[in-house]
Amino acid sequence: MCRINPRVDFAFKKLFGSEENKDLLISLINAIVSKEEQVIEIELRNPYNLAAYQAGKMSILDIKAKGENGRWFNVEMQISEDYHFDKRAIYYWAKLVTEQLSEGMMFKELKKTISINILDFNFIPDNQELHNLYKIINVATGKDDKLHDIFELHYIELKKFTKSYQQISSALDRWATFLTKADKLDKNHVPKELVEDRAIVKAIEAVDRMFDEDERLIYEVRMQALADVESKIASAIEKGMEQGMERGMEKGMEKGMERGMEKGMEKGMDKAARAIALNLLKVGTSIEIISQSTGLSKAEIEQLML
Numbered sequence: 555m556c557r558i559n560p561r562v563d564f565a566f567k568k569l570f571g572s573e574e575n576k577d578l579l580i581s582l583i584n585a586i587v588s589k590e591e592q593v594i595e596i597e598l599r600n601p602y603n604l605a606a607y608q609a610g611k612m613s614i615l616d617i618k619a620k621g622e623n624g625r626w627f628n629v630e631m632q633i634s635e636d637y638h639f640d641k642r643a644i645y646y647w648a649k650l651v652t653e654q655l656s657e658g659m660m661f662k663e664l665k666k667t668i669s670i671n672i673l674d675f676n677f678i679p680d681n682q683e684l685h686n687l688y689k690i691i692n693v694a695t696g697k698d699d700k701l702h703d704i705f706e707l708h709y710i711e712l713k714k715f716t717k718s719y720q721q722i723s724s725a726l727d728r729w730a731t732f733l734t735k736a737d738k739l740d741k742n743h744v745p746k747e748l749v750e751d752r753a754i755v756k757a758i759e760a761v762d763r764m765f766d767e768d769e770r771l772i773y774e775v776r777m778q779a780l781a782d783v784e785s786k787i788a789s790a791i792e793k794g795m796e797q798g799m800e801r802g803m804e805k806g807m808e809k810g811m812e813r814g815m816e817k818g819m820e821k822g823m824d825k826a827a828r829a830i831a832l833n834l835l836k837v838g839t840s841i842e843i844i845s846q847s848t849g850l851s852k853a854e855i856e857q858l859m860l
Contacts, residue, residue: 558761560736561674561712564607564776566631567615568764571602575760579619581753583627585725586670586685586708593621604769618650626650626667633674637840643671643707651704664704672710672733684715684730722747728754736761831855 558565570579576596584592599618616630628650632639647669654664678686686709690702715730722728728751732739739748741759748754765773827850834844841855 557737558764558773559777560757560761561631561633561672561733562773562776563615563631563633564773565761565764566672567617568602568769569757569760570629571598571600571615571617573598573601575756578753578757578760579617579629581725581751582729583619583629583670585729586710587668587706591625591666591668591706593623593625593627595622596620596627604772607772608768616646624665626654626665627670628667629670629672631672631674635675637677637843639671639673639677643669643709647705647707666704666706668706668708670708670710672712674712676713677711678709682714684712685710685726719745719747725751732757828854828858832858835859 560566560569569575570582576598579598580593580596583596596619599620600616616628619627619629621627628646630643630646636642647667650669651664651667654667655661688707688709689698690705691698692701710726710730712730712734715727715734717727717731719731722731728748731748732754736758739745739758741755741762744755744758748758831844831850831854835855835858841852844850844855845852
């Protein structure tokens, strides 16, 4: 039974960013990109290295790789909610593009760079698709015209994957199943819908034995850090609600039972919303998400930031 969560960035990096598992990365990439972008071989540009991680030289756990056709790939797993991830994804894409240029090189030598972002949270609103692809297009024609085909950005939102084993119909379905159900998969009893895929079988076996003692400790610390972030966000919401309701009730009691309770509850809800908003601002939540969560207008939220 797999006991490691491959969605945790440290585990993801070792699983797909190690030299011995390059075939898994190739399989994952080919399950996401188009037929025209398929790769046969890749060169890892920042391979997993435990010593480098322990020395603080590998704080960002994305995977950079170059295909045999010259295309560049940036693959990242993000487990914690980040509602500014679109800007982060473009920054990483741009960084990988600029890293291609050394002194004396010409811009025409830049190769297509494909950013693949696998998210363990819902990010794209009003859209239930597991896989979304973004390119630069001509707005008038709706076509890319092959003028800016150096840019390609993929989002895989695992929370939107709800298929059963019987509904699996593609390589991406198999990888999404592995990433979301690894803790339930047994290397000795792989479902028939997955066993036909040698890369998936290898991934299941690899996750089952992937960490030594030092790596297990790092993994557990990373898991605790992620849990702490989730706890802080939940606490911020809970504390904001308690503070707002308490202050509102105090005001209501001062102005009389019947009218005060009515006004107090009203003001309490408003203060609760503002207190929640303040706490969420402190942990970097976007104004749009805060507005949806509290009912406050963007102007009211921006006023709290002054």
